[in-house]
Amino acid sequence: MPHIKLPEELPGIRSAMAFRPETAKPLNELVEVLLRGPHSLTPGERELIATYVSYLNDCYYCQMSHGAIAAAHLNDDEELVKRVKADFQHADISNKLKALLVIAGKVQKGGKHVTAEDVEHARNLGATDLEIHDTVLIAAAFCMYNRYVDGLETMQPLDEATYRERGKRVARDGYVMVSKEYLATYAVTR
Amino acid sequence: MPHIALPEGLPGISSGFAFRPEAAKPMRELAHILLHEPNSLAPGERELIATYVSSQNDCYFCQTSHGAAAAAHLGDDEIVKRVKADFQHAAISDKLKALLVIAGKVQKGGKYVTAEDVEHARNLGATDLEIHDTVLIAAAFCMYNRYVDGLGTWQPHDESMYAAMGKHLATEGYRTPSIKTAEVA
Numbered sequence: 001m002p003h004i005k006l007p008e009e010l011p012g013i014r015s016a017m018a019f020r021p022e023t024a025k026p027l028n029e030l031v032e033v034l035l036r037g038p039h040s041l042t043p044g045e046r047e048l049i050a051t052y053v054s055y056l057n058d059c060y061y062c063q064m065s066h067g068a069i070a071a072a073h074l075n076d077d078e079e080l081v082k083r084v085k086a087d088f089q090h091a092d093i094s095n096k097l098k099a100l101l102v103i104a105g106k107v108q109k110g111g112k113h114v115t116a117e118d119v120e121h122a123r124n125l126g127a128t129d130l131e132i133h134d135t136v137l138i139a140a141a142f143c144m145y146n147r148y149v150d151g152l153e154t155m156q157p158l159d160e161a162t163y164r165e166r167g168k169r170v171a172r173d174g175y176v177m178v179s180k181e182y183l184a185t186y187a188v189t190r
Numbered sequence: 191m192p193h194i195a196l197p198e199g200l201p202g203i204s205s206g207f208a209f210r211p212e213a214a215k216p217m218r219e220l221a222h223i224l225l226h227e228p229n230s231l232a233p234g235e236r237e238l239i240a241t242y243v244s245s246q247n248d249c250y251f252c253q254t255s256h257g258a259a260a261a262a263h264l265g266d267d268e269i270v271k272r273v274k275a276d277f278q279h280a281a282i283s284d285k286l287k288a289l290l291v292i293a294g295k296v297q298k299g300g301k302y303v304t305a306e307d308v309e310h311a312r313n314l315g316a317t318d319l320e321i322h323d324t325v326l327i328a329a330a331f332c333m334y335n336r337y338v339d340g341l342g343t344w345q346p347h348d349e350s351m352y353a354a355m356g357k358h359l360a361t362e363g364y365r366t367p368s369i370k371t372a373e374v375a
Contacts, residue, residue: 003308003325004318020322022223026216033212057299103340110247111339119193129194133210136193136340144333150300151292151325 003153007186012061012154013145017179018186028179031145034138035069036174041131043171044073045097046138048084049104053139055085056108059146061156068167096125100135107139193342201351202251202343203334204369217334218364224327225259226363231320233360234263235286236327238273239293243328245274246297249335251345255368258356285314289324296328 006015017024035046047070054062067081074080083091088101099122106113114136122132149156157163170178196205207214225236237260244252257270264270272280277290288311295302303325311321338345351369358368 001305003303003305004321016322016326020319020326022227023220023326026219026223029216030213030220033216037212059300107336107340111249111336111341114193114340114342116191116193116342130210132194133206133341134213137206137210137213137337140333140336140340143336144329147296147300147329147332148326151296151303151329152300152322153303153305 001153002155003151006152006154008155010155010182010186011157012065013149014179014182015154016148016152018183021183021187024179024183027145028175030141032175034134034141039130039134040128041097041100041134042073044070045093046134047073048081048093048097049101049135049138050142051081052084052088052101053104053108053142054146056105057143057146057150059150060158061149061154062142062146064156064160064163065166065170068163069171070167071164072167072171094125096122096127096131099125100127100131103132103135104139107136108143111136111140191342192344193340196341196343200344201346201369202255203338204367205343206337206341207367220330221334222364224323224330226359229319229323230317231286231289231323232263234260235282236323237263237360238270238282238286239290239324239327240331241270242273242277242290243293243297243331244335246294247332247335247339249339250347251338251343252331252335254352255355255359258352259359260356262353262356262360283314285311285316285320288314289316289320292321292324293328296325297332300325300329 007018010018017027035050036043047066051063051066051070054066071078071081080092084093089098103114103118103122106118119132197208200208225240226233237256241253241256241260244256253274261267261270269280273282278287292303292307292311295307308321355368
C-alpha cells in the first residue's frame with residue numbers, strides 16, 4: 001500500500017505525479033529532453049540506459065515501463081531488452097552503447113565511481129561529450145525516478161501486457177503529451 | 191579534471207547546466223519548487239534535507255552550497271554541521287528529524303522506507319505533502335549529486351564562494367544561475 005494517499009486509479013510514478021502536478025511538470029520535461037529530444041543516440045538506446053539503471057535499482061515499475069518503451073522503439077525486440085538487463089556485454093548492441101552502459105552502471109553506484117578510463121574507453125569507441133554527459137544524467141535521473149516510485153511505495157501492476165500497451169503509446173506520443181491526459185483527468189476528479 | 195569539456199570557471203552543477211541548458215531548465219525548476227516555493231516546511235528545513243542527503247552521498251559541492259543556503263535561511267552555520275553529523279541531537283523539530291530518517295532511507299534506496307518510518311513522521315505532525323516532498327527532495331539529490339560527481343566537475347574549496355551562492359539561493363531561488371564566472375576567485 002502506498003505510504004501516502006495517492007490516486008488509486010493510477011500506477012507507479014503517475015500516481016505520484018497526479019498527487020503533485022507542480023513537480024510533475026519539470027519531471028516530465030526532463031525525461032522528455034533526455035530520452036526523446038533530438039540526439040545522436042536513438043530514443044531506443046537511451047531507453048535501454050534508463051531500463052538498465054532502473055533494473056540495477058530494482059525498481060519494477062520503471063524497468064518494466066521503460067523496457068516496454070525501449071522495445072517499442074526497437075522493433076518490438078523484447079529479448080534484446082531482457083538481454084541488456086541480464087548481460088549487456090553479450091547483447092546485440094554497439095560497443096559504444098556497451099561502454100556508455102558501463103558508465104551508467106557506475107553512476108548508479110555513485111558519481112565518484114566513474115573513472116577517466118571509463119570515459120576514455122567510451123570516447124575511443126566514438127562517444128561524444130554530449131553522449132557521455134547525457135548518459136551520466138540519464139543514469140542520475142533514474143536514480144531519482146526509481147527512488148521516487150519505490151520510496152512512496154506506489155502501486156506497481158505485475159501484468160506485462162499493460163506495460164507493453166502503454167510503452168507503445170509513450171514511444172509514439174512522448175512523456176509530456178501522455179502526462180497531460182492523466183494529470184488533467186485527475187485534476188477534474190480531485 | 192572534468193570527464194568532458196565543460197565550460198571553464200563554473201563550479202559544480204553550474205558547469206553541467208551551462209553545457210546542457212535544455213536539461214538545466216527543468217532541473218532548476220524542480221529544485222525551485224521543492225526547495226524555494228512557499229510550503230508548510232520552511233525553505234531552511236527543506237535545504238537541511240537536501241544538505242543531509244548530499245552529505246550522505248559525499249558530494250562536496252552540493253552539501254556545501256545547500257548547506258550555505260540552509261545557513262542563510264536559518265541564520266546559523268552550526269545547526270547545518272550538526273544536522274550532517276548527528277541530526278538526532280540537532281536543535282530541529284522532532285517532525286524534521288522523522289523526515290530526515292525517511293530522507294536517509296531514500297538515499298540508500300526507495301524500498302528502505304518503511305510504513306513505520308512514515309507513521310512515526312505522521313504522528314509528529316507530518317502531512318502527506320511533507321512526506322511526499324521529503325521523498326522527492328531526497329530522490330532528486332540522489333540525481334543532482336550523481337550528476338555533479340559523475341561528470342567530475344570542478345569543486346573549489348572556497349568558503350566565501352559558497353557563502354555568496356547560499357545567500358543568492360536563499361533569496362532568489364533556483365530559476366536563475368547563482369554564480370557567474372567572474373564571481374569565482
